[in-house]
Amino acid sequence: MADVPALGKDLTALEHLTAGQLRLILDTAEPFKEVSERQIKKVPALRGRTIVNLFFEASTRTRISFEFAEKRLSADTVSIASSGSSVSKGETLVDTARNLEAMRIDMVVIRHHASGSAEFLGNRIRSNVINAGDGKHEHPTQGLLDILTLRDKFGRIEGLKVAICGDVLHSRVARSNIWGLTKLGAEVAVCGPASLLPRNVEELGVTVIPRIEDAIAWADALNVLRLQLERMQSGFIPSLREYNRVFGLTVDRLERAPKDLVIMHPGPMNRGVEIDSGVADGPHSVILPQVTNGVAVRMAVLYLLAGGSPDWSQQGGGEA
Amino acid sequence: MRPLLLKGGRVIDPSRNADDVADVLLEDGRIAAVGRNVGTPDGAEVLDVQGRVVAPGLVDVHVHLREPGQEDLETIATGSASAVAGGFTSICAMPNTDPVCDNQGVVGFVIAQAQRAAKARVYPIGAVTLGQKGQQLAEFGELVGAGAVAVSDDGKPVATAHMMRTALEYARTFGIPVADHCEDMSLATGGAMHEGIVSTRMGLKGIPAAAEEVMVARDILLAELTGGHVHLCHMSTRGSVELIRRAKERGIRVTAEACPHHFSLTHEACVGYNTNAKMNPPLREAEDVDAIREGLKDGTIDCVATDHAPHHYDAKEREFDDAPNGIIGLETALGLSITELVGRGLLTLPQLLYRMSTAPARIFNLPAGTLATGAPADLVVIDPGVKWTVQPETFLSKSRNTPFAGRELTGRAELTIVRGQVAFRRTP
Numbered sequence: 001m002a003d004v005p006a007l008g009k010d011l012t013a014l015e016h017l018t019a020g021q022l023r024l025i026l027d028t029a030e031p032f033k034e035v036s037e038r039q040i041k042k043v044p045a046l047r048g049r050t051i052v053n054l055f056f057e058a059s060t061r062t063r064i065s066f067e068f069a070e071k072r073l074s075a076d077t078v079s080i081a082s083s084g085s086s087v088s089k090g091e092t093l094v095d096t097a098r099n100l101e102a103m104r105i106d107m108v109v110i111r112h113h114a115s116g117s118a119e120f121l122g123n124r125i126r127s128n129v130i131n132a133g134d135g136k137h138e139h140p141t142q143g144l145l146d147i148l149t150l151r152d153k154f155g156r157i158e159g160l161k162v163a164i165c166g167d168v169l170h171s172r173v174a175r176s177n178i179w180g181l182t183k184l185g186a187e188v189a190v191c192g193p194a195s196l197l198p199r200n201v202e203e204l205g206v207t208v209i210p211r212i213e214d215a216i217a218w219a220d221a222l223n224v225l226r227l228q229l230e231r232m233q234s235g236f237i238p239s240l241r242e243y244n245r246v247f248g249l250t251v252d253r254l255e256r257a258p259k260d261l262v263i264m265h266p267g268p269m270n271r272g273v274e275i276d277s278g279v280a281d282g283p284h285s286v287i288l289p290q291v292t293n294g295v296a297v298r299m300a301v302l303y304l305l306a307g308g309s310p311d312w313s314q315q316g317g318g319e320a
Numbered sequence: 321m322r323p324l325l326l327k328g329g330r331v332i333d334p335s336r337n338a339d340d341v342a343d344v345l346l347e348d349g350r351i352a353a354v355g356r357n358v359g360t361p362d363g364a365e366v367l368d369v370q371g372r373v374v375a376p377g378l379v380d381v382h383v384h385l386r387e388p389g390q391e392d393l394e395t396i397a398t399g400s401a402s403a404v405a406g407g408f409t410s411i412c413a414m415p416n417t418d419p420v421c422d423n424q425g426v427v428g429f430v431i432a433q434a435q436r437a438a439k440a441r442v443y444p445i446g447a448v449t450l451g452q453k454g455q456q457l458a459e460f461g462e463l464v465g466a467g468a469v470a471v472s473d474d475g476k477p478v479a480t481a482h483m484m485r486t487a488l489e490y491a492r493t494f495g496i497p498v499a500d501h502c503e504d505m506s507l508a509t510g511g512a513m514h515e516g517i518v519s520t521r522m523g524l525k526g527i528p529a530a531a532e533e534v535m536v537a538r539d540i541l542l543a544e545l546t547g548g549h550v551h552l553c554h555m556s557t558r559g560s561v562e563l564i565r566r567a568k569e570r571g572i573r574v575t576a577e578a579c580p581h582h583f584s585l586t587h588e589a590c591v592g593y594n595t596n597a598k599m600n601p602p603l604r605e606a607e608d609v610d611a612i613r614e615g616l617k618d619g620t621i622d623c624v625a626t627d628h629a630p631h632h633y634d635a636k637e638r639e640f641d642d643a644p645n646g647i648i649g650l651e652t653a654l655g656l657s658i659t660e661l662v663g664r665g666l667l668t669l670p671q672l673l674y675r676m677s678t679a680p681a682r683i684f685n686l687p688a689g690t691l692a693t694g695a696p697a698d699l700v701v702i703d704p705g706v707k708w709t710v711q712p713e714t715f716l717s718k719s720r721n722t723p724f725a726g727r728e729l730t731g732r733a734e735l736t737i738v739r740g741q742v743a744f745r746r747t748p
Binding site: 015093094116119120135138172175198201 | 520524526528592637638640
C-alpha cells in the first residue's frame with residue numbers, strides 16, 4: 001500500500017478533485033470491473049478493514065452497490081439506516097459518528113439529507129468519509145460511474161457534449177456530473193425549466209439550453225435526472241403531465257435526433273414523466289451498465305482511500 | 321461617587337461636531353465639563369487618556385439578550401457585560417424571547433435585570449404583535465409606559481401589509497419607530513444562505529436578495545402612506561440600499577441599520593459549510609458589501625447595529641441546514657467597523673462614531689450619543705490604532721459563535737464608563 005493516499009482522506013465532492021485524481025479513480029475502476037464478472041467475486045484488498053454504511057436517507061441502488069463493493073474487497077461492513085438507530089432517538093450526526101469511531105472503524109460511507117453533511121463529518125472524525133449523496137450538494141460516486149459509462153461508450157471524455165436534463169436545482173447528481181465532466185474536458189449543458197435550474201449555474205462552466213429539443217440536437221449524451229414527484233406540490237412545475245409534454249425525453253423527440261445519443265439516468269426512474277419507457281428500455285439506454293459500473297467505481301474509491309496503490313493488481317491484490 | 325477626570329484624550333463628540341484634545345470631567349453620573357484644563361475637583365480620580373479617543377458610549381439598537389427563556393445562551397447580565405467590553409453603553413434588546421416581550425411585565429423584567437447587572441443600559445423593544453404571531457397588535461401604550469423604546473417582531477417579518485400599516489400608524493401616537501425585519505417568507509422559507517453561485521455550488525437552498533427588497537419596498541410605501549417611522553433592520557443588499565436612498569430623497573420617514581458582518585464578509589464565508597457564517601439576512605455578494613459601505617458613507621444607512629445573536633456551540637456544530645442563524649457581535653463591532661470602514665478610508669473616525677452612537681441614539685430617542693454638558697456620563701475610551709486578534713474564548717458574552725475568530729482587527733474599547741462609573745476596563 002502506498003504511503004500517501006492519492007485522493008486525500010475523504011471523498012466528499014468531485015469539486016475538490018483534480019483531473020488527474022478523477023482519471024486515477026476511473027483507471028483504477030477498470031480492473032475492478034472484472035472482479036464482478038468472476039464466479040468468486042472477491043479480492044482481499046481491504047481484508048481486515050471495517051466500514052460503516054450510514055444511510056440517513058432511503059436508498060436501494062447506492063447502498064447495495066457500496067455494500068457489494070465493500071464485500072468484494074473483503075472488508076467487514078455494517079449498514080445502518082436512520083430508522084431503527086439512535087438517530088431516531090435524536091442523536092446528532094457527529095455524536096453518532098464519534099460513537100462508531102470509538103469502535104475503531106476505518107471508513108464511513110454516508111448518505112444524508114443535508115448538503116455538506118459528508119464534509120462536516122470528514123472534518124470531525126479520523127476515519128475516511130465517502131459521500132454517498134448529501135442533500136442537493138454532490139453524489140460523487142454517481143458522477144464517477146456516469147463518467148466511466150460515457151468513457152466506456154465513447155472511449156474519451158474530452159470534447160464530449162453532455163446535456164444534463166431536468167431538475168438540476170435539487171440534484172446532487174447534476175453537480176457531481178458538472179464538476180467531473182468539465183474537469184475532464186467535456187462540454188456540459190443543462191436543460192430544464194428555468195424554475196428548476198440553480199442560480200448562476202452558468203458560472204459552473206455549463207451552457208444553459210432551455211428546450212429539450214435543442215439539447216437533443218446538440219448533445220452526444222443525455223443524462224436525464226429524476227423529477228421528484230413532490231416538485232409539483234411545491235410549485236416548481238405546474239403538473240407532471242405538462243413536464244412530460246414539454247421537457248420529457250420521449251421516443252418521438254429522440255427519433256428526431258440528428259445522431260445516435262447515449263441515454264443515462266441515475267435512477268430511480270419515473271417512467272412517463274422525465275423519460276419514456278421506450279427510451280429507457282431502448283437501444284441507446286446505458287442505464288443498466290451505469291449500475292454495473294457503480295460497483296467498480298466504488299471499489300476503486302474504497303481501495304484508493306484506504307491507501308491502495310493505483311496499480312492494485314500488481315500489489316498482490318489480484319488473488320482471491 | 322468620586323468625580324472622574326479623563327485627561328488629555330482626543331475627544332470626539334459627533335453630536336456637536338467636536339474633535340479636540342480635551343479633558344472630560346464626570347460628576348454625579350453626568351458630564352460636568354469638557355474642555356482644556358477643566359481643573360481637578362477634590363477627591364477626583366484622574367485617568368490619563370492621552371493618545372486615546374474619548375467618545376460618547378456606543379449605542380447598539382439591535383441585540384438579542386436571550387433572557388427570559390434561553391439563559392444558557394446569554395443573559396441580560398452577560399450580554400450587557402459583553403456590550404461594555406465592546407464599548408457599548410446603551411443597547412436595545414429585541415423582544416423575541418420566551419416569553420415574548422409583548423407586555424409590560426416582560427419589559428419591566430428586562431429593565432430590572434439590567435439594573436441588577438449594572439453594566440450597559442438596556443432598553444427593551446416591545447413586540448409589534450402578541451407572541452410575534454402577526455395576528456393581534458401588542459399594547460404599544462403599555463409597552464412604552466413600562467420603558468420600551470420601539471416595537472419590532474424581529475426574527476420574523478410582519479407578514480401582512482395591513483398589520484404593518486396599522487403598526488406604523490399606531491406607533492406614531494407614541495413617537496416610536498417600528499424596527500422592521502424585512503423578509504418575504506414565501507421567498508425565503510427553507511433558505512440557508514444567500515442565493516447565488518455559492519449556494520448553487522454548495523447545494524443549499526438560497527434566499528434571494530429580493531426576499532429582503534420586496535419587504536423594504538413594501539414598508540417604505542407603508543411609511544409613506546402612514547407617516548409612521550420605519551426603521552429597517554440589518555440591511556444586506558444593494559437593492560435595499562437603493563430603495564432607501566430614493567425613499568429618503570422623497571422625504572419618507574425611513575431609517576436603516578447595517579451589521580458589521582454585512583460590510584465585512586460575503587457569501588464565500590459559508591464555503592466549507594461554516595455554520596458561524598450562517599445568519600439571517602445571509603451574507604451576500606461583493607457588490608452588496610460595497611453598497612452597504614457606500615450607504616454608511618453617504619448616510620443612506622444611518623447606523624451600525626450588531627444583531628448580536630448568541631447560540632450554544634452545540635447548536636452551530638450541526639449540518640448547515642439545521643444550524644441556527646446568527647452570530648454574536650458586541651465585542652467585534654467596533655474593531656470591524658474601524659478596520660473595514662475607517663481603515664479603508666470610507667469614513668473618518670468621527671463619522672463612524674456618529675453612526676455608532678449619536679445617530680442610533682437619535683433614531684431611538686435615547687439619552688445617549690453626546691458629550692454635551694449635563695448629558696449622562698456614558699463614554700468609551702478607544703485605542704483606535706491597536707491591533708488585536710479576535711479570540712472568542714476571551715469574550716464576556718456567554719456564547720462564542722463568530723466567524724471572525726483569528727481575524728486581526730484594528731481599534732477597540734479600552735475603557736467603558738456608564739453612569740459615571742467604570743463598567744469595563746481592559747486589562748493587558
